[in-house]
Amino acid sequence: MPLTYVRVHPKNRLLAWIEDRLPWLTFLSAHTSGYYVAKNLDVWYYFGVLALVVLVNQLLTGIFLAMHFRPTAADAFASVEYIMREVPWGWLIRYLHSTGASLFFVVVYIHMFRSLMYGSYKRPRELVWLLGSLIFVVLMAEAFMGYVLPWGQMSFWGAKVIVSLFSAIPVVGDDLTRWIMGDYLPGDATINRFFALHVIALPLVLLLLVTVHILALHEVGSSNPDGVEIADTRGEDGNPVDGVPFHPYYTVDDLFSTAVFVLFAAFVVFFAPTFGGAFLEPENFRPANPLVTPGHIKPVWYFTPYYAMLRVIPGKLAGIAVMSSAILAVFLLPWLDRGTVRSVRYRGLGYRIALALFAMSFVLLGAVGAGVSATLIPRLFGAAADVTWIENAFGRFWTAVYFGYFLFTWIYTRFGLERTRPVPARVTFGTD
Template identity: 55%
Template sequence: MSFPWAAQYTPTNPFMKWMDDRLPLPRLVFNSVGAGYPVPRNLNYFWNFGVLSGLALVIQIVTGIVLAMHYAANSEIAFASVEHIMRDVNSGWLMRYLHANGASFFFIVVYIHIFRGLYYGSYKAPREMVWLLGLVIFLLMMATGFMGYVLPWGQMSFWGAQVITGLFAAIPVVGETIQQWLLGGFAPDNAALNRFFSLHYLLPFVIAGVIILHIWALHLPGSSNPTGIDVKGPQDTIPFHPYYTAKDGFGAGVFLILLAIMVFFAPNFLGHADNYIEANPLSTPAHIVPEWYFWPFYAILRAFTVDILFMPAKLLGVLAMFASILLLFFLPWLDKSPVRSGKFRPQFKIWFWVLVADVAVLGYCGGAPAEEPYVMISQLASMYYFAHFLIILPLISRTERPLPLPNSITEAVLGKDHDAAQPAAAE
């Protein structure tokens, strides 16, 4: 979407003019994150989390490159190499804890970013591609996070790899072949560790590439806003810089402070103690769990305990787990309400918070032992999760009566009197 009132890049320095004529990188930056990119004037702090996701990715890439210089992707010495990083490499403990906790913080800001998009209808036209590319980034993050969890080669690393790759064995006929192809053998070993390390190193750069597409797709229609109303003129926008760069800078400062508190005072709070025990194929941990950010999907996987017709419970759980993510790709077409923002949708707002609570319950059950009452709670929560998107949301979009929308973003921010005075002032 072009904004005719946006500031234009006009270099005055001879070198910058020469550069702009031959490689318009300064113009690209100016139009993407500078004064040349008008942004709705009413964005709240929930719009900080896109930038925070990019910051988290940069932290992961930088610390990951440093760790890769000292890590040995060999099943015989991988665990010892991690201990070497922690004990012998200068600031190695800091790099490792930043990388491990940075992954958790990355998922925290992305989950908030996703739920913000759900509440404010950021998946609706004309931003469907922004939403779809965001989900692709999320899937790549999950793959990267899983493979990174395997690399320390502790007990949870080994058995996590065994369980997760074992899911593919549930696929009829070709399942076991796929599992062996993924592992490079019949069980997690040196071949699997090398493959996971290679992909774990590569995928963050793929994520960075998809993020560029994500931002590109965002800049075509422009940013959404809490009202869900389209921009109607220059009075509805302000330049991204300096207003939102300052706001994002404040958010980045809070993010880094919280990450530093976690790294320096509770570095293992989000980890699992069993991963400080070297992998032992002959000793199965009492309670195998993935990282916390996979727990909601792990709960859906474990919710199926009974075979249905010709389909075994394990296969049903695998299909449901993947379907819980793939379902989000169809969200722009499941929710047909013409109103984007949940602020003006009373029924939607109530059911949205029920969904948030449901996902929290799934997360808790995913980290709990596979026993009652957690299994039954997981089953009920999984049923609601799918019902929310397939039944409740389509019904709400057809039956609810939205609240009256403001005429413009300026009216929503400053009131009707100011908005009505704008044309007279322009004359």
Template identity: 50%
Template sequence: MSEQSASGLKRWIDDRFPMTSTWRYHMSEYYVPKNINFWYYFGSLSILVFVILILSGIWLMMYYQPSAEQAFSSVHFIMRDVDWGWLVRYMHTTGASAFFIVVYLHMYRGLLYGSYQKPRELLWITGVLLYLVLMAEAFMGYVLPWGQMSYWAAQVIISLAGAVPVWGEELVIWLQGGFIVNEATLGRMFAMHTVALPLVLLALTFVHIVGLHHVGTSSPDGVEIKKLKDANGKPLDGIPFYPHVVIKDTFAFGIFLILFCGVLFFVPDFFGYFIESPNLTTADPLQTPESIHPTWYFRAWYGMLQSIPSQNLGIVVMLGASFILLFLPWIDRGQVRSIRYRGLGYKVGLAVFTLSFIVLTWSGSKSPTGLPVLLGQIFTVVYFGYFVFLWAYTYFGFEKTKPVPERVTS
């Protein structure tokens, strides 16, 4: 195609669809801080993993049978008899854990650099909502193989809805499609996992990206690059997303895919963390596994649940631990964003908060007796205590911060 023809085609499209202006707004003329570091890779990596999961999931749907009698055997048919079926299935299971890894690191970057503070409150909220929907999506996907752990995890998690006042029992029956976990339950999980929740995730992702490009990417220094612009209106401390950041993200994609394929081809179960051995046995309602616990990315919340003797209180605490993240922009009243310039108390508090999440993840993988329960109780208090400390520390002006530079540092 000649240059003149290409130009004519572009004008024809622009008259009917804002292709060029959209490209400029979101790519070539969208400026990001020039000192972004590796922490900023995880947002784009989460999109990459999401695409892997959608493509592999569509392929798996062609062979999977959402039936209590055939679900388990259809998964093994994919693994053994379908050409490259084992590869696509492992792409999906490895991708699920990889998704949570990059999302957790992406959210942690927000904590490090105060990416939830003004004017990014709504951006943070949409991100947390994405995470909450992702947890529901992952749980329903975990049920679909219809192995022992899938069945009993569904039994435990769905029964928690019974704690809802007034409508609890009716809600459990509706979710199960009957009085016990059965084929109707599997059908509901399949519909939600493959259609409903992916649509919600896509919508929230769109809103999240549009919101990001409206307020701009935060910098590791917490400096707003929009404040200082040259005569042409371009940020002095910014670089265009395309091609500079795209090249960096492409490099990150390459490193990530090397690690991803290393797990995919050599340890797809990742020593029992990505695919648990009880789930290699078909679901049996008459035989309870020795230990029922969720997959690794839910275990911090499960550690809270099993450490509290009252189930209803445990459910409230577990849900509160997730939903409290929505209010973080108003809990943290600090005037400085980046951890580079925040007070020692904030740094120690964030370190202890991180430790609490790790310990709770460990306790959620153990039987609810002895030391795991004790540590679960202690670090549940520490987890919520962090938010109380953060509010008091910043609201009453205890934090002693360092001077924030007017421009981003190299």
């Protein structure tokens, strides 16, 4: 719903003088106590705020890490070791940053899945979804460049493999690859460029996109589990009868969810910072060596679903096209889904099944990209099993399921095949 701008008049003379010239208190009031949110938001809505919490953690810890990091191929790995061993509390700052990167993707993936569940990408929130999708792409670039900076074995070889993918682009591929790396192999030029982008350029873009994303969301209003517009039912005071001010009701709620999340994050940081090699691989605790290739080159877990598509599709260019299309399809979702019902609570059985299969495909493709299948296939099919053939067939099947969700959604809603349940006129507090 539109924001309620009520001019604030502070009693303090200094604040009043500032407010007359820069109405920042009025702006804050409009986006907190003047912003009405549905009463029935559930636990899925916590993750939007948690993403903001992790972003602040990444920015603050990144600043302190940058104070001691040396962006050269000769000194990068040693400077990270210096931070871990010599800088007071440096190990904690480094683990807060590395664990925060993984937790960032955890909350972002859940946040995006919630949008799919409750149709938060549908009209009038298409721009909010597009901005969120752009944030996701920038976040992937930010995470990749940050992963390269410690200059361990997986950092070096990950940079070489990923940047070399650009060489598959016709005509300009080789020149583009050398331009990105600054050399024929990852080295000083590469790490300097990635450091500048990771520390300055991409965080600025990310902050801008997040700000615009929140402003756009507050202009059209948050969605809710029922997928109804609370602004359509107003009381005598002009405010939604099914809404409450974001402050203090949901700010207190968000403080509680943040406290629980911080406790979980603290447990991971103090007791399992590498998370069994998922957050930080053992290979990356060894300095980069261009002459020794790791046995299994794979990205961090949050890139593995897309990496799996790249692996199982024959031909480098075809693999890049499929991987890129998997991200592009997310941007097109508001126009692929022609259904009038937003929430999964009231959508047809076909859409529910398709959404469940989509989530399953993402998880299983992640397992393929992480190399889990290489361990499980011999156990399931015997030591003589053709791991490569089974893995490729498995990965291609779930890649087809991934894209099938978008195609099915378009056909299912475009040709009126969906049989939906009646949507209530006002919000409810049920689970189904």
